Amino acid sequence: MNEALNSIEWKNDALVLLDQTTLPNEIRYEENHTIEDVWDSIVVMKVRGAPAIGVAAAYGLYLGVRCHEGDYESFMSLLKAKRDYLAGSRPTAVNLFWAIDRLVQKAVDADTKDIEMLKALLLEEAQLIHKEDEEINRMIGENLLTLLEDGQGFLTHCNAGALATAKYGTATAPFYLAKERGWNFKVYADETRPRLQGSTLTALELQRAGIDVTLITDNMAAMVMSQGKVQAAIVGCDRVAANGDTANKIGTMGVAILAKHFGIPFYVAAPTPTIDLATPTGAEIPIEERDTEEVTNRFGQWSAPKDVQVYNPAFDVTPADLITAIVTEKGIVYAPFEENLKKLFAEDAQHVVGK
C-alpha cells in the first residue's frame, strides 16, 4: 500500500495542487500563488472533480484579492470581478459557483470594513470549505455503505475519488471505508474516455490504497454487468438539478441505462453543495464542451484523421428516473426527487428521504 495522494493543500501561503495531468506516470506538486495560476489549473484540469474544483476556486479567489490595497468599496468590487473571472473557468460543476459565492457572501455579511480583516475571513472560509469537504465525504461513504454488502462487486465511472476531493472521494468513499472494515469486494473502474480519469486516477488511487480494482474500457461495462460481476454502480456528480437529473462525466448516462437493463442499483454520491435547487431540470445544466484534441489525439499522436468533425461534451445528464438513490452526507434520497431533495435541505438530521 502506498501513501495516499493529496490533491489540494494550503501550505506556506500558497495553494499546492497535485498535477493530475501527469498521473500515473509522474507525481508532481505545483504551487499556485495567483488567481491566474488557479484559473489555469482548473481549465487544464490539473485540479478537477467537482468538490476539488470548489475548494481550489475558494483559495483562488482569496489569492486574487490578498494583495489589494485600497478602500472597502474598491476591495468589494475587485472581489466580485475576480469571482466572475473564476466563474468562467469551467461551467458544469456547481461547486465552483457555490464556493466562490460563499466567499463573496462572507465578505458582504462581515461586520467589518477593514480589508485586512476581510482578507483573513476569506482565507478562513476557504479553509473551512476544504475541511468540510473531508467530513462530507466520510458521511457519504457511511451512508452508501448501508446500501452495499460484503462480497459484492461495484462499478464506478470517471474519478469521483480522493483525487477529486479533499479526502475519501464521494463515489469511492464506501470503498475506503469497506477496506478499513475488512470487507472483501471488487471495484471495476471504467477507463472513461476521452480524458481517462478512470485509468489514470481511479485505478491509481484505489490500487495505492490496496483496494481490489480492475480496470475496464467503457465499452466493457455491459459485458461485466451481464456476467453478474457488479451488484451496484456508484458514480459522482457535477450538478444535481432540483428534479434529480444529474450531470456527471460523459458516459455516466450509459452506465445508468445499462444498470437499469441488468437490474443493478445505480447510486449517485452527492455532497449537498453539488445539489443545485436553483436549476430546475437537467436541461438547464450548462454542459462543458472541451477541445476536440481530447478525442482525436491519444498518447501524443493523432488517432483520427486530421480535420474530422468532432463533438466532445465533457458531461452528460442522467435522467432522474434511472437513478435508484442520491446519497448525500445528510442521508439517502429516493424518488420523487423533486419533493425529497427539498426535504433534505429543509431538515437537518440524518435520515432516509422517500422510502
Ligand SMILES: CSC[C@@H](O)[C@@H](O)C(=O)COP(=O)(O)O
Ligand atoms: C467527486 S467528483 C464528481 C465529479 O466531478 C466527477 O465524477 C467528474 O465527472 C469529474 O469530471 P472532471 O472533468 O474530471 O472534472
